[in-house]
Amino acid sequence: MGKGKKKAGPTGKKITLKLAKNSLRMTADGKRRLDLSNMGIATFPKCILKLADVDELDLSRNMLQKIPDYIEDFKNLRWLDFHSNRIETLPETIGQLENLFYLNLCNNKLTAASLPLQLGQLKKLRHLNLGMNGFECLPSTLAALKELQELGLFDNHLTGLPENIVNLPKLMKVNVKRNPFLQTRGEEDIDTIQRLECLYLVNEDSMCKPCLKKCKEERDKLNKLKCFAPSARKLTFQGLLTPNSTAQETQEEWR
Known part of the structure; x- marks a missing residue:
């Protein structure tokens, strides 16, 4: 390789406007969906800007490293x-997608620093999947997602959950499976951490008094757990040489 030349990245498959138009589908509720999943795409296809009026966009299981600013x-x-891409950061303009209610970023290379503050502008977002990334902590911007109902955080490096995120008013399900929620206290604390593996949240108005009392007691126990320590072994997914190669057992979690 000559001096001063940069190593070329993956070229991937070239998507033409004709191919993109042939990939348009109608959903059961009459919405237009552009499905470009599992096509070996390495660069966001600019030609699909001519189809920017679609309601749903699927670019999963590709080789994308970057989402362009013009996603807005x-x-x-x-x-x-x-x-199931290779995305390392999100553009600030993603906050302009004011109608978005479902966002799946699972199985990428994201960290807390990868998520812009503008993500909190997605006022209608109800489902957010951040599983199988590199999160060691969660950014405060998630606390602005007041309509969020489901949050996927499985297979990360999290050692705790911020209270302002757990207490989101409409959040009903948080999946934190396979995170290093370790502690050094007694067996009762161990049991509490294990229950975090599948944590469901409901509004107080939906609960009877005995259940509400029990949940508050459990929350008090969680608030006392301050001595979390990160796992010495980082979670890796060496088998994911191609999307879905070793993730078949958990596909329903991260789709």
Whole structure:
């Protein structure tokens, strides 16, 4: 390789406008969905800007490393899927997708620093999947997602959950399976941490008094757990040479 030349990245498959148009589908509720999943795409195809009025966009199981700033042009998007790519950061303009209620970023290379503050502008977002990334902590911007109902955090490096995120008013399910929620206290604390592996949250108005009392007691126990320590062994997914190669057992979690 000559001096001063940069190593070329993956070229991937070239997507033409004709191919993209042939990938348009109608959903059961009459929405337009552009499905470009599992096509070996390495660069976001700019030609699909001519189809920016779609309601759903699926670019999962590709080789994308970057989401361009012009993602904001997809004003009608309600459903966006980027799972199983190589994305390391999100553009600030993603906050302009004001109709988005579903966002899947599972199985990428994201960290807390990868998520811009503008993510908190997604006021209609109800489902957010951040599983199988590199999160050791969660950014405060998630606390602005007041409509969020489900949050996927499985297979990360988390050692705790911020209270302002757990207490989101409409959050009903948080999946934190296979995170290093370690501690050095007694067996009772161990049991509490294990129950975090599948944590469900409901509004107080939906609970009877005995159940509400029990949940508050459990929350008090969680608030006392301050001595979490990160796992000495980082979680890796060496088998994921190609998307889905070793993740078949958990596909329903991160789709």
